[in-house]
Amino acid sequence: MVAYRTSTSRAKEIIEELQIRHPSEICIRDIAMAQGAYVKESLLESSEGRLVRKGRKGIITVNSRIPESGRKRFAIAHELGHFELHNESQLIICDEGDMYVWHESREQELEANEFASNILMPEEIFKPLIKGQLPNMESIKKLAEEFRTSLTATALQYVKFSHEPCAVVICKDSYIKWYKKSGCFDFHVRVNEKLSPNTNAFDYYEDDFLPSEPDTVPADAWIAGTEDLDGWITEHSIALKSYGVVLSLLWINEKIRTPFRRDDDYDDGPKFDLTNPFTPDGKRWLW
Numbered sequence: 001m002v003a004y005r006t007s008t009s010r011a012k013e014i015i016e017e018l019q020i021r022h023p024s025e026i027c028i029r030d031i032a033m034a035q036g037a038y039v040k041e042s043l044l045e046s047s048e049g050r051l052v053r054k055g056r057k058g059i060i061t062v063n064s065r066i067p068e069s070g071r072k073r074f075a076i077a078h079e080l081g082h083f084e085l086h087n088e089s090q091l092i093i094c095d096e097g098d099m100y101v102w103h104e105s106r107e108q109e110l111e112a113n114e115f116a117s118n119i120l121m122p123e124e125i126f127k128p129l130i131k132g133q134l135p136n137m138e139s140i141k142k143l144a145e146e147f148r149t150s151l152t153a154t155a156l157q158y159v160k161f162s163h164e165p166c167a168v169v170i171c172k173d174s175y176i177k178w179y180k181k182s183g184c185f186d187f188h189v190r191v192n193e194k195l196s197p198n199t200n201a202f203d204y205y206e207d208d209f210l211p212s213e214p215d216t217v218p219a220d221a222w223i224a225g226t227e228d229l230d231g232w233i234t235e236h237s238i239a240l241k242s243y244g245v246v247l248s249l250l251w252i253n254e255k256i257r258t259p260f261r262r263d264d265d266y267d268d269g270p271k272f273d274l275t276n277p278f279t280p281d282g283k284r285w286l287w
């Protein structure tokens with residue numbers, strides 16, 4: 001856990017040193033240059049970004065084929081993370097998969113991603129913008145525009161700082177792949193399971209349809225171990241079509257929270273030991 005703090009605190013230091021106060025000032029190429037890393041674009045065959053270092057100088061190459069500017073900025077910030085945190089390596093090449101390491105035990109890639117999120121969406125600037133806000137996808141979309149970040153990276157930062165019980169879930173090819181939750185979301189999402197027909201995300205893979213508004217669905221469609229609870233959960237799913245991915249924002253809102261509270265188990269505290277990285281049926285949920 002020390003490494004997480006290091007990646008987050010290093011990003012914070014840089015933001016403070018450069019006196020960045022507004023999302024429009026987060027020019028990642030200029031920040032990299034100020035740290036000693038020059039950024040250029042080139043065609044890279046099978047990687048998103050590359051870092052070559054010599055002492056305190058470096059060259060970051062970002063793949064010019066990356067279509068979205070948010071993803072490109074993230075790749076640059078990720079390589080800058082390696083430049084700042086992993087100075088034992090002289091050459092680092094990172095593929096697309098490395099940019100999505102939020103749930104695996106590849107420590108350096110995870111640290112580079114933590115650094116990237118916190119340099120592109122610094123807590124001091126991001127958090128006040130969502131203060132007191134009820135979770136909603138429209139707000140995440142607006143923040144992604146304002147910070148010029150990808151929807152996925154923005155949604156992850158959103159739930160990290162939210163005080164509401166919410167989670168972001170990534171599904172691919174009808175399966176729940178992984179998720180991140182806010183501190184007070186005391187449940188396990190059904191990771192590695194096929195989507196329930198009661199979810200909106202399922203409808204996307206079946207019928208290519210998703211409602212544009214949030215919807216209320218049975219909680220056990222998403223959450224493990226809630227079959228006996230007569231609970232509901234709010235789901236707002238959107239498709240990232242070119243990736244075959246559905247990104248779902250789940251939220252236990254005030255209106256639907258009551259059934260959870262009525263349950264005897266819930267009164268005794270969370271249903272799961274949240275320090276245990278495995279769910280009761282032996283699936284890993286925490287890395």
Ligand SMILES: [Zn+2]
Nearest residue numbers: 094098109112
């Ligand atoms: Zn990397």
